[in-house]
Amino acid sequence: MIDTVMALLTDTQFLIATLSALAVIATILSVALPMLERDRLSSRMKAVAIERERIRARERARLSEGASLRREPRAYMKRVVEGLKLREALVDEQTLSRMRMAGYRGQAPLVVFLFARFVLPFCAFALALVYFFWIGKFEQPFVFKLGASILVGAAGFYLPILYVANVISKRQISIRAAWPDALDLILICVESGMSVETAFRKVAEEIGNQSPPLAEELMLTTAELSYLPERRQAYENLAQRTGLDTVKGVVTALIQAERYGTPLGDALRVMAQESRDLRMNEAEKKAAALPPKLTVPMILFFLPVLFAVILGPAIIQVIHIRQ
Template sequence: MYEFLLSFTKPETAAAWLVAVAVFGTMMTIFLPYLQGNKLETRLKAVATQREKLRKQNRAALESKSLRRRDESLVGEISSKLNLAKALEDPNVVKLMNQAGLRGPGPISAFYFARMALPFAGAGLVFFYIFFVNDHGFGTFLKYGSVIFGAAAGFYAPNIYISNLAQKRQKSIMRAFPDSLDMLLICVEAGMSIEMGFNKVSQEIGTASPELAEEFGMTVAELSYLPDRRQAYENLALRTGHEGVKAVCMALGQAERYGTPLGDALRMMAKENREMRMSDAEKKAAALPAQLTVPMILFFLPVLFLVVLGPAYIKYNQMQEKNDAAPAITQAAPSSDLA
């Protein structure tokens, strides 16, 4: 051991050890990056794996809700057995139901079942009322015409109901849409991705418009699992059915395709939608005098005439009563004098 330690004092041994340490350090410097691997590539792979995992989770969630599953309710079974979707086919029913917020096979089966059953129900109610309750003096032609009208009203009632529901939902969405674009612009300029921006805005806008929050939530899910992200924007435009939303979705799709800045597009679209909302309010205000004409004629003018002419009519009646009473008094006075 002493001899081994004594060998380090020799210049040749010390130089050999220094050369060995230098060679070892050089080798480690050269080969260590290859041993560590590419951290960036590893992280990107981890992100891709996590993204695929999230996609599978979203797909599983959607499949559990099953927008395409078969309706197993009684109405669905009847519609399926009678093949009402083919017999009473309406090409716009799916589009209208998406705009009304009714998704899945259940509402479609209920729509076709109602379209089949309501004509018979309407015709039966009108027939019972006309022939057994009160015929209003109708002739035979008018009686059967009323029955046909009841059947036609029952046939078109589901379409009218769905259209009104879609219009109300669209109005609720458009009241909050410009403000949601401003919030989305803030999120994007803060560094968030478009998915995170939609998710954040859907959470914040839910109190003002639950319908818009639902649509943004659907868009976030579709951005996660659809192979073409532009399809998610197109689906959002179809579900809302408004020109302002279509323009915004088109701008987002172009930004996704050509790589243009999202902030500029969102800022311009938010301004245009605010101006559109203001122009709609101005149109309603301009149409208000014409719409108030008939109610004023029916309800305001009769009351005004009653208030203005009522006292004059009462005064005229009092004067007439005095004039009628005066001759009776004059006739009674001479007869008393003669007596």
């Protein structure tokens, strides 16, 4: 049995067939999962509302001991992180900012992130050793195999960072696409006489189906406006959590309106138009880049099929005539 498994793992054709099957399954899942995904907006909005109430309770209690906004991380992860002092070694202000931009707030996600950065290099290194020395049976020197295993382990150290960067990118794409519509809704709410907090809360409820991350950020901003001593800090936190220039521009306009009493409607109208123009420019840029990207697929996949369809009957007739 073991010999059969080892023979399959070292068989090139079997590995190619397995990878092809995995690629097909991944393609099917990537197409089918968005259709089967449940609407988690209501649960996320409820969680944000609960967090807001807890924030208020914590402010009333003056940050008393025992007050906690979030669940505690796993005990063994926390022991490893605190025992090895990974927080002091790996965490800086940029790391905390990127975790907030990815939507991971609180101590539990940070502990999981640090634990993953500590454990994944050893796991990747061990798997690479097993594959290079026992399963793969590569005819390479010992130093080459060991070096390749070390490189795989080093890649495992950066996998959590790449994952967080991917989450940030997806959140920013979602927020950037829905931000002009959100600005239009905020403008309508403000010009109808609503306060900024009420406008944010109303827009978060309306924009949630289009962009759940944006709805979550607006609800968190509403919660911070209700308990932070300075409203400016709540607006700046919104800009830091999103990391988008368009959001930073609107935040600057809101801060100036709060400080100097300038009309907020005119500034929001200009910002909304600029955001729409920017979104249209990005769409036009992608459309302009589409023909060059389609050139290689057309040469590799469409033209051979087209030539086969056109020249196939003629070749068949020539073969029959010669016979």
